[in-house]
Amino acid sequence: MKEGKVILECCGLRKRFGGLMVLNNISFQVPTGKITALIGPNGAGKTTVLNAITGVFPLDEGNILFKGHSLNGLKSFKVVECGIARTFQNVRIFPDMTVLDNVMVGCHAKTRSGFIDALLHLPAMRREETAIRQCSIEVIERLGISEKDTLAGSLSLVGQKKVEIARALASRPELLMLDEPASGLSGDETRQLAEALIEIGQEGITILLIEHDMNLVMGISDHVVVLNYGEKIADGPPESVQKNDRVLAAYLGC
Amino acid sequence: MNHIKSIHSPACQIGLFAILVQGCALLVRNSYYLFVLNIVGINIIVVIGLNLLMGYAGQISLGHAAFYAIGAYLSAILTVTYGFPAWPTLFLALIITAGVAYVIGIPIMRLEGHYLVMATLGFGIILYIVLIQWDDVTGGPSGFAGIEPLHIGSLTFDSDRRFCYLIWPCVLLTLWGSLNLVRSRVGRGLMALRSDELVASCTGVNTEGYKVKVFVLSAVLASLAGSLYAHYIGFVSPGTFSFFYSIQVVTMVIVGGLGSLWGSVLGAALLTVLPEFLGIFQTYNVLMYGLVLMVVLVFFPEGLLPGLWFALQKTHRKHR
């Protein structure tokens, strides 16, 4: 694991909710330009890791380094500006906005114009607006979403998941974190998703994937981190993780 | 396709609206009607600002009368007691209001839902108490008189008709700016924030900053309306700026529909004009506002006008 560069490094993360230790001294690295999977049984603390990285709540202890800079204490929107985008486990789009608007919100991190520019309709803001629109339409088309002017809330689950990924991609992230993107998808849809992820990965975007679908995980990831009850129990390439005794025990429940 | 697009552009809509208002102003001879038209304009400015806060950022304020009062009283006190020139004072009032809104907005906007409602209401009432009790400066319950009308060069806005030519351009400008705002990057950020604050923040929207800024913006608009009101009427008294005014403007926003700026224009016009012309409303004013607020929220939570519009479309479709 020492050869390539590391884009994200978590060192000794600890988090407790009341009496429950949800993350207990979790450390792992996400190599640049690869697909890393974060897996573990329900309640293992995977989503919590994502929340900690994106600044949804503060950690009790530990440090998160993104390209060598600490993310500790940064507000969520600052984290996005650094180049990290995410999706949510239970799809959370903005249901009362159109698909295009949803994706355009995603461009927030890489654009600047503020209240004054908007109120006065300044030329710089108009230029930026055109760019945002173009970029969003590109992302939408790339993900094969056909209806860009319908309300996002009226789409099917698959459609909403695509919108969510498009919204994340619109911020032009270096690291894309997906929380169970395949849950609720059919076999075919999952295969399409896998292709899309590989394609995104080939463009140089690093992916951190939380997933329960082992075929998907073992099929596309370069590196796997396994959590169980808030502890890291394994870390390595898919083949070795699959053979790891502790992982087998955690998943088979013995 | 192209001309349809241009009808939807703010500038074009506002042009049409301006012609409409101009038409009204020219046709109306009675100065009382002009007075009502001016008050409509003043209320529209406050209501649009409040709708940006309520309808776009999803934050409710029951204390907007306070910002309206700050504008009016600062203009009144500084120009009359201290002899400041009127226009610079108006801008100074805007800046001071912005400062006040910013300072209280930072903690207030961290609160959610009903705490926010109560905190803004509390702020409004504190200011109201100050207006009444600090009588050497504010004139106390009996009010503050002798405010000169505004003027540009030799044009003094001292009659109802002349004031029309001051207030309505301000309304149109407010409307133009606000329409621009909601159709921009910032407007989308605000809508995202209303829809789901946490996700908006994880999508790169500076939610806390946006909430404070839109709060400041809506306070500044209320203050502008207040200053204009003070110079127009020439007299301010606390009664105008009581808790009930805050309720009135909230009701106007809700009648017109949360998040619909043109709805706000209609809502403000409707609820300002109706009570003036239906005599019975004088005694029943409070009751009516309460009833309207309650009934609209019960049956048309998306706003009376949008609600009626949808209902109309539905029946229309059924008939076909």
Next chain:
Amino acid sequence: MTTPAQLWQFLLSGLTTGSIYALIAIGFSVIHNATGIVNFAQGEFVMLGAMTMITFSRDLGLPMPAAFAASVLAVAAIGIGLERGPLRNARSRVVLILVMITVGASIFIRGVSMIIWGKMPLSLPPFSGDTPISFLSAAVMPQSLWIFGITLCAVIILHYFFKHTMLGKAMRAVAANRRAARLSGISVDRIVFFSFALSSALGGMAGIIITPITTMSYDAGVMLGLKGFSAAVLGGYGSMAGAIIGGLTLGVLETAGAGLLSSHYKDAIAFLVLLFVLFFRPAGFFGMTKVQRL
């Protein structure tokens, strides 16, 4: 100069108004626990209690106890009407919309009251004369004793009710977790109904017992409601002990502030306290902060 005797006097009269705030605050908490909304019309119930009492005792000539019971029942009926009417039939279940509906209801009640009872403040005779009783060198109005007594009784009964009756326990269960309560067979509907009845009755009672001291007018509801709310927030929203301690603390702070600083700004004190608590300690003295779950 303030002497210890004066401070003692402030404390006593502060506790008197504080008891009223505590009763209103309990009303806020009860409804909040059952429904998750802030009932903005809570202060209106207080005003209505006083006004109906005036009608029953002065205009209809009912004897005090009968008029008292009738007014409390009348206000409870209005509270139930608010719940069964607008709140239950609202198209939207969004908490903030429901809160705004109670705002509308409160303005409506205020407007109706203005028409029925006029704009002038009205008063009630004290329950048992107005010769002050000297108590440890401070003068106490007999009405204050009534207020303490009635508030204390109410609190004891409520305590017993929440701890030892089925309905009370069910209410606590709903407060702790609506879903779980519903799944274990509690009729949340009935609890909501009862909460509105209980808290409007408490509010009405508070209005009746305070009016002989302060008088009452149609527009006093907002102020009283906000002060009750401030008390609830001060003590930690949703807890009964918090409501009581918050109410008493606020009453004393307010009276002491009025006496020591400036009586003109007496009413502003409660709101300053409210803003201060909300800004710096939103969970109140006893409340616990909640963590949002994803």
